[in-house]
Amino acid sequence: DAGVIQSPRHEVTEMGQEVTLRCKPISGHDYLFWYRQTMMRGLELLIYFNNNVPIDDSGMPEDRFSAKMPNASFSTLKIQPSEPRDSAVYFCASSLNSASGREQYFGPGTRLTVT
Amino acid sequence: RKEVEQDPGPFNVPEGATVAFNCTYSNSASQSFFWYRQDCRKEPKLLMSVYSSGNEDGRFTAQLNRASQYISLLIRDSKLSDSATYLCVVGDYKLSFGAGTTVTVRA
Numbered sequence: 180d181a182g183v184i185q186s187p188r189h190e191v192t193e194m195g196q197e198v199t200l201r202c203k204p205i206s207g208h209d210y211l212f213w214y215r216q217t218m219m220r221g222l223e224l225l226i227y228f229n230n231n232v233p234i235d236d237s238g239m240p241e242d243r244f245s246a247k248m249p250n251a252s253f254s255t256l257k258i259q260p261s262e263p264r265d266s267a268v269y270f271c272a273s274s275l276n277s278a279s280g281r282e283q284y285f286g287p288g289t290r291l292t293v294t
Numbered sequence: 295r296k297e298v299e300q301d302p303g304p305f306n307v308p309e310g311a312t313v314a315f316n317c318t319y320s321n322s323a324s325q326s327f328f329w330y331r332q333d334c335r336k337e338p339k340l341l342m343s344v345y346s347s348g349n350e351d352g353r354f355t356a357q358l359n360r361a362s363q364y365i366s367l368l369i370r371d372s373k374l375s376d377s378a379t380y381l382c383v384v385g386d387y388k389l390s391f392g393a394g395t396t397v398t399v400r401a
Contacts, residue, residue, distance in 0.1 A: 210387060222338070222381070222391045235388060270337055274387075281326050281387055285337035 181205075183286035185271050191292045197259040200289045202271030203252055212283060213246055213256050214270040222270075228254065229276075261293045295320055298392035300382050305397045307372055315395045316366035317382030327358050329367050330381040332394065338381055341367075372399045 184203040192198055204211045212227040226236040231248045239246070243262070248254040258265055268290050272283040300317040307313045327344035342349065344356040344365050355368045365384070369376055377399045382392035 221393045224388065224390075227388060229387070276387070281385075281389075282328055282340050282343060283389060285339070288337050 183271055183273055183284055185269075185286035185289050187289060188287060189290045189292075191294065192261055193294055194262055195260045196293075197257065198261045198265075198291060198293075200256040200269050200271075200291070202254045202256070202286060204254070204271070204273030205275075205284055206252070208273035208275045208284075209251075210274040210276065210281075210283075211248060211254050212272040212274070213254070214272065214285075215267045216270060216288075217267045225256070258291075261291075263293045266291055266293050296392075297321060297390040298382050298384050300392035300395050302393060303396040305395065306400060307397070308400055309372055309374060311372050311399075312368065312370050313372055313397060314366060314368040315380070315397075316364050317392050317395075318362075318364045319382075319384040319390070320363070321384065321390075322360075322363060323386075324384045325386045326384070326389065327365055328383040328389075329354075329356055329365075330383055330391070332379045332381055338391070341380070369397070372397075374399050374401060 186201045213225040216222045225238045226246045228248045246256045268288045270285050270288045272285045274283040298319050329341040330338040331341045332338045342351045344358045348357045353370045357366045379394040379396045381394045383389050
């Protein structure tokens with residue numbers, strides 16, 4: 180399996196611009212998670228989906244952030260407008276609801292820099 | 295109070311040494327427990343699941359104490375390649391990650 184795929188790997192943008200991050204989960208996984216990681220705040224859960232339905236978006240910092248999962252193999256995280264404090268590494272992870280465990284598998288991340 | 299608390303370290307140990315550290319968690323209803331490893335500028339990767347009976351994977355041993363709500367990780371015969379940040383992870387469908395314990399193994 181190719182694992183969780185994220186694109187782009189790096190994004191540099193100017194304040195005020197729209198940013199769209201993309202994620203393809205592991206095939207067959209029914210949970211998808213979006214995280215943000217910074218040195219100051221560590222790894223924070225932003226939102227997660229189960230069977231393409233958003234379950235908990237309480238970690239989404241502001242209305243500038245939105246996430247969608249139109250099908251089982253694709254999700255986007257959008258920031259509009261972007262601000263310098265959004266600079267972070269954004270990870271997507273997926274997991275399978277199974278009796279043996281609910282470990283999550285992470286993509287390589289998107290390193291976002293907003294200038 | 296954070297859901298998962300870890301000693302940030304760093305633990306600086308020589309090759310071949312044994313290093314151990316633990317974490318505590320606040321939600322007694324948690325059902326899943328893991329240790330993840332994160333290398334600098336990389337994604338977190340699953341190291342091992344943690345079970346109540348304790349489990350071992352090669353040089354790594356994990357223990358779970360539900361009564362006291364703590365999880366431990368022990369690394370025997372440390373290798374240079376064990377240098378990383380180790381994340382304690384607790385939860386169910388939704389996981390809470392600790393801030394990580396940094397381990398540096400020196401030659």
